[in-house]
Amino acid sequence: MRLQEIIEIVREYFLLAFIAVIVFGILFFLGYFIVYKKLLGGKKSLSKRRLLFCGLFIGYLIMVIGVTFLNRGSNYEGRIVLAFLSSYREAWYSFSVRDWQFLLLNIFMFVPLGILLPLLHSRFQRAIWTIVVALLFTLSIETFQFITGYGIFEVDDLFNNLLGGIIGYGIVMGFMTLKEKEIKRSFYYFSPLLVVILSFGSIFTYYHLKEFGNLSITPIHRSDLIQATITRDIQLNENRMAVPVYKAPSYTKDTADDFILTFFERINLDTSNTEVISYQNEILHWIGEERSHSIWFRFLDGSYDYTDFSSFREDKGPEDVDEETLKEKVRQFGIDLPQDAHFQKVDTGTYEWMVDKKEIENQLVDGFLTVTYYNDDTVKSIVNRLITYEKVRDVQIKSEQEAYEEILKGKFQYYSENKRIETLQIDQVEVSYHLDSKGYYQPIYAFHSTVDGVGTIILIPGI
Structure with a gap:
C-alpha cells in the first residue's frame, strides 16, 4: 500500500x-x-x-x-x-x-x-x-x-x-x-x-x-511432518561447495523511468501524456488519455509486463507467426535473445523463449520471455523475465544433506488445505537460484518431490 x-x-x-x-x-x-x-x-x-x-x-x-x-x-x-x-x-x-x-x-x-x-x-x-x-x-x-x-x-x-x-x-x-x-x-x-x-x-x-538480502522462500511456519512417511531414491552429497552469487540489473525510480520512456519511444508512442504510479520496488506507467498502453516495471531485476490494450478490440486477435518474424518484432522493443534460447508455442499467437541458467563468462542468463502476436502484425503483450545477472562472488552453501535435514524438520514452505503431510518422496535435487530482497540472485536447493501424490518443488535457502 x-x-x-x-x-x-x-x-x-x-x-x-x-x-x-x-x-x-x-x-x-x-x-x-x-x-x-x-x-x-x-x-x-x-x-x-x-x-x-x-x-x-x-x-x-x-x-x-x-x-x-x-x-x-x-x-x-x-x-x-x-x-x-x-x-x-x-x-x-x-x-x-x-x-x-x-x-x-x-x-x-x-x-x-x-x-x-x-x-x-x-x-x-x-x-x-x-x-x-x-x-x-x-x-x-x-x-x-x-x-x-x-x-x-x-x-x-x-x-x-x-x-x-x-x-x-x-x-x-x-x-x-x-x-x-x-x-x-x-x-x-x-x-x-x-x-x-x-x-x-x-x-x-x-x-x-548485511551484504545480501532476505529470501521470501524462507518459511514462517514449519510444515507438519509428525505423521509423514518420508522416502528418497537419491544419494545426497554431504560436502559443502562454493557457488556464485549474482546481482540483477537493479533500477532506481529515475533509471526505471528512463528505461520505460526509451521503451515506448522505440515503438513510436507519444509519452507526453503519461500517468505514473510508484511503489516501493515497482512502477506502473500508463500511456495516453484512455490508458492505451501500460508497462509494469520491477526495480529489483528490471523485469516488466507490457500491454497494448488495443488487443481488446473486436477486430484484433492473436495469430500464429514463425520464430524469425517474431524475433524481429521483439528487437524493435530493444530485446535481444540468446541464440540457444528454447522457443515454444504456448497458445495461438503466444510464444515463449526460455533460458535455464546459462553461464556466459561472469554472467548468468536465466528466465523466460513470453510475447503475444496479433493479426495486425504487432506484438500486443510482453512478459519479460529473461534477466542477465552479473557475478558478485563465490559463497559456500550448505551441503545437500544439510538442506535435506531442514526438510526433515519441516523448515520449508508448503501450502495445502490439508496442512498435515502424510507422504513425502524426494525424487531429485539441484542447485537453483532465487531473487532476494536486495536484488541478489542467491543459490538455493530445489528438491523435486512428491507430496501426498502431488508433484512439488521444495525450496531451501543455500546460504
Missing part, C-alpha cells in the same frame, strides 16, 4: 469522524441544555476540556471502525493466526514496505487510545485500567473481524494494538510527570516508545548493513 493510499484512507474516515462528532455534539447540546438544564432544571456542569476530549475520543473510535471494517470486504472466511510474531517473520523475510507498514500502522492506530483515556478520566492514569480497555477493544475488533469475515483474527494484531495503547499511555503520562519535574519517572513512561524505536531502528540498520 502506497503512502498516498494510506493518506486517502485517513482523510476519508477523518471526514466521516468529523461529521459524526458534529452530529453527536448537536444531540448532546439538545439533550444537555434543553432537556437536562431547562426542562429538568439540572445544575451539574461539564468542563470544556472534558467535552473536547470526549469529542476527540468519539471521532477516534469512528476512524478506527472505518479503517478496520468499512475499508475492506467480507472475504477472509474466519481465518485465525495464533503464531506469535509470525507477521514480523514474514515482514523480515520479504522485507517489503507493505508488510512493515501494516505492523507499524497496527501499533500507531492504538496510540491515540492510550493518550485519550488518561485525559478523559483520572482512573485511566493508572496503567492497568488503560491496558485492560485497550486489550478489550482490540480483542473486540479481532473477534468481530473473525465472525464477519472482515479480517483475520491474529495474535500479532492483539500484541501490536496493545503495544500502541501502552505507548500512547506512556507518552501522555510522561509529559504529565515532566510538568511535575519528575525526570526519572517520565523516562520510565517514555520507555515503551523508546524501546520500539530502538528495536525497529536496529532491525532496519542490520538489514541495510
Whole structure:
C-alpha cells in the first residue's frame, strides 16, 4: 500500500469522524441544555476540556471502525493466526514496505487510545485500567473481524494494538510527570516508545548493513511432518561447495523511468501524456488519455509486463507467426535473445523463449520471455523475465544433506488445505537460484518431490 493510499484512507474516515462528532455534539447540546438544564432544571456542569476530549475520543473510535471494517470486504472466511510474531517473520523475510507498514500502522492506530483515556478520566492514569480497555477493544475488533469475515483474527494484531495503547499511555503520562519535574519517572513512561524505536531502528540498520538480502522462500511456519512417511531414491552429497552469487540489473525510480520512456519511444508512442504510479520496488506507467498502453516495471531485476490494450478490440486477435518474424518484432522493443534460447508455442499467437541458467563468462542468463502476436502484425503483450545477472562472488552453501535435514524438520514452505503431510518422496535435487530482497540472485536447493501424490518443488535457502 502506497503512502498516498494510506493518506486517502485517513482523510476519508477523518471526514466521516468529523461529521459524526458534529452530529453527536448537536444531540448532546439538545439533550444537555434543553432537556437536562431547562426542562429538568439540572445544575451539574461539564468542563470544556472534558467535552473536547470526549469529542476527540468519539471521532477516534469512528476512524478506527472505518479503517478496520468499512475499508475492506467480507472475504477472509474466519481465518485465525495464533503464531506469535509470525507477521514480523514474514515482514523480515520479504522485507517489503507493505508488510512493515501494516505492523507499524497496527501499533500507531492504538496510540491515540492510550493518550485519550488518561485525559478523559483520572482512573485511566493508572496503567492497568488503560491496558485492560485497550486489550478489550482490540480483542473486540479481532473477534468481530473473525465472525464477519472482515479480517483475520491474529495474535500479532492483539500484541501490536496493545503495544500502541501502552505507548500512547506512556507518552501522555510522561509529559504529565515532566510538568511535575519528575525526570526519572517520565523516562520510565517514555520507555515503551523508546524501546520500539530502538528495536525497529536496529532491525532496519542490520538489514541495510548485511551484504545480501532476505529470501521470501524462507518459511514462517514449519510444515507438519509428525505423521509423514518420508522416502528418497537419491544419494545426497554431504560436502559443502562454493557457488556464485549474482546481482540483477537493479533500477532506481529515475533509471526505471528512463528505461520505460526509451521503451515506448522505440515503438513510436507519444509519452507526453503519461500517468505514473510508484511503489516501493515497482512502477506502473500508463500511456495516453484512455490508458492505451501500460508497462509494469520491477526495480529489483528490471523485469516488466507490457500491454497494448488495443488487443481488446473486436477486430484484433492473436495469430500464429514463425520464430524469425517474431524475433524481429521483439528487437524493435530493444530485446535481444540468446541464440540457444528454447522457443515454444504456448497458445495461438503466444510464444515463449526460455533460458535455464546459462553461464556466459561472469554472467548468468536465466528466465523466460513470453510475447503475444496479433493479426495486425504487432506484438500486443510482453512478459519479460529473461534477466542477465552479473557475478558478485563465490559463497559456500550448505551441503545437500544439510538442506535435506531442514526438510526433515519441516523448515520449508508448503501450502495445502490439508496442512498435515502424510507422504513425502524426494525424487531429485539441484542447485537453483532465487531473487532476494536486495536484488541478489542467491543459490538455493530445489528438491523435486512428491507430496501426498502431488508433484512439488521444495525450496531451501543455500546460504
